[in-house]
Ligand SMILES: CCCCCCCCC/C=C/C(=O)SCCNC(=O)CCNC(=O)[C@H](O)C(C)(C)COP(=O)(O)OP(=O)(O)OC[C@H]1O[C@@H](n2cnc3c(N)ncnc32)[C@H](O)[C@@H]1OP(=O)(O)O
């Protein structure tokens with residue numbers, strides 16, 4: 177007997193619910209961001225994923241296109257801590273897709289350490305990524321008339 181086929185990507189929402197919408201997902205190449213990206217694509221969105229590591233982004237696009245043949249997922253490098261980099265991410269997305277309907281502020285992170293061992297540089301890295309980075313992305317998107325913004329960090 178043939179093994180049952182298991183869909184690689186599914187959603188509790190109706191397929192194509194977001195047909196022709198455009199989403200920008202920071203940190204979209206890994207973990208939770210990659211899962212969000214695939215569900216948005218399943219729902220009909222076109223998606224730009226953005227983060228610092230081009231190798232991760234390229235690998236994710238290849239993997240996702242294998243899971244969802246015909247989907248429109250692209251990548252652009254961005255360090256959300258840097259304002260110029262955020263502006264470039266948004267302008268590149270607008271150039272390539274013509275609009276941005278959804279921003280998913282997923283890029284971020286932290287590390288576990290006792291407060292007594294937490295260096296100021298490390299603390300600043302976390303704040304600059306999760307707080308400043310999210311602020312910069314939201315500000316630039318609002319300036320460019322993005323409709324909806326979701327926060328993860
Ligand atoms: C009850 C239970 C409830 C448990 C409740 C559990 C709730 C879990 C909720 C959340 C879970 C998650 O987020 S899960 C995982 C999410 N993903 C990640 O965190 C991965 C992405 N992370 C990152 O990019 C980084 O961790 C982030 C902190 C943002 C900073 O990134 P950067 O690359 O810019 O920073 P780095 O250059 O690596 O480091 C800068 C400085 O930070 C410090 N630093 C960096 N890593 C460090 C480490 N592991 N330990 C100590 N110190 C570190 C050093 O001082 C570094 O300086 P130098 O020494 O001079 O270099």
Ligand SMILES: NC(=O)C1=CN([C@@H]2O[C@H](COP(=O)(O)OP(=O)(O)OC[C@H]3O[C@@H](n4cnc5c(N)ncnc54)[C@H](OP(=O)(O)O)[C@@H]3O)[C@@H](O)[C@H]2O)C=CC1
Nearest residue numbers: 203206207208209227228229254255256282283284285329
């Ligand atoms: N896993 C969990 O239990 C929880 C996670 N979260 C949050 O959810 C989000 C995703 O976490 P998770 O999937 O677990 O972890 P991952 O490490 O897989 O995802 C973090 C992503 O953020 C990107 N990123 C980090 N720093 C920057 C930066 N400066 N500029 C652009 N992108 C950046 C990383 O890409 P790159 O390195 O290429 O830049 C990576 O793709 C994070 O914000 C995390 O803090 C919140 C609650 C719980």
